[in-house]
Amino acid sequence: MEFALLGWPEDDHRLRLDHRRFAYAGKFVMTSTGKAVVGDDGVVAAAAFDADRTDAETLCVRYVTVREDRQGERLGARLLRFVRERARERGYERVTIGVNNPFSYQAAYRAGLCFTGEESGLAELTLAWPGDRSQSRYQAGLDVFRERDLSSEETSFLADKRERDPPAVLSPPA
Template identity: 40%
Template sequence: MEYAFLGEPGSGATLRLDYRAFAYAGKFVVGAPGKAALRTADGSPAVPSWEPDEPLPPTVDASAFDDDVIAAVSFSPDRTDSDCCRLRYVTVHVARRGEGLGPRLIDRTVSRLAADGYERVRIAVNNPFAYAALHKSGFAYTGKQTGIAEFVLERPAAEPASEGERGGERYRAGLRAFRDGDRDLDAVERAFVASRLEADGE
C-alpha cells in the first residue's frame, strides 16, 4: 500500500467511498476539507475478497467508488486557531480494521501537516478504541469534550506529546470519562475500557 496526500484544505479533493465498508463515507465527498489516504499501489481493490452485507440500491453505481482506498482521513484548519489543524474524520475499511492502519495514516498525515506549517493537531473521538489508537499516535487527552460525548485530543505537529502530557493519569482520566460519562458504551467497549484501566492498576 502507499500513502497518498490527496489535497490540502480548499483544494476540492474528494473521495467516493462505499458506505457499506467505510464509516463516515459521505463526509469524504465534500471538497472543502483536505484529504489523505492509504491505498493500493497499483489501483487494485483494497479488499478483493470482501463481500458486503447488503446490496447497493439500483441507483448507485459501484464502479464510481474509489475501491483502492484502504483508509482515509479528512482535515481542516481550526476555525479559532490558525496554527492548529483538526483531523475531522478517520475511517478504515471494515475488513482491515485492527491492523493499525488508522494510526499509520494519522502519523503520515500529521508529519505532512507539520511540514505545511501547522504547530498543533487536534481530533475529537467518540469511542475508546479511537482514543487508545490516538494515544499511540502521540495525542494527549485535553480534558475537554465537544459535540455528543466527543473527547478532544491534541499533540504538537512536529513530535508526539510528551509522556508527561499524555501518559499516566491523563490517559486514565480519558478512559474513566468514557466509563463514567453519559455515553452508553456497548459491552465490547466497556470490556475494553475496563481492561485498560485494570492494566494500569485500577
C-alpha cells in the first residue's frame, strides 16, 4: 500500500476519481485543494485539503473518500494520519476535519484527531489535532450522532461504542 502526497493547494493538482466507486469524486477535480492518495491497484482512497481561511496555522481536510470496495480497511484513517503528518512537517500547528457520520468520526479519532465540541456546515462535527482525547469528549461527539435519525448500521455501531474509550491512534504509514 503506497501513500503519496500529490501536491499542496498551490500546486493546482486535479484528481479524477470514478464517481461510481467514490463518494465526493467531483470534489477532487478542483485545483484549489491539495491532494493525497493511497494506492495499490490504482487509487483506493483520497483526501483533499487546504489552509484554513481564518488561521494560517491550521490545515483543513475537506474530503476523505475510500473506494466503495475497500471501505472498512481503515484506509481513510490511515490516509488522514498521513495528511496530518505531512501538515506537521510543513509547519501547520493544527489539523481539522468536519465529519457527518459516526464511521468518519471513528476514523478521524484513529488518525489522532479529537472532537472539539463544535458543529459546523451541514450537521458536521469538528475534530482537530491536537485535542482532548478523554473518554468524556469522545462520548460527547458520539452522543451528538445518537440524537440523529441513523441507519441500523450506525445505530448498532454507536451502541457498541457506548462508554468506551476513544480508539487507539494508528501508527503513521511507513
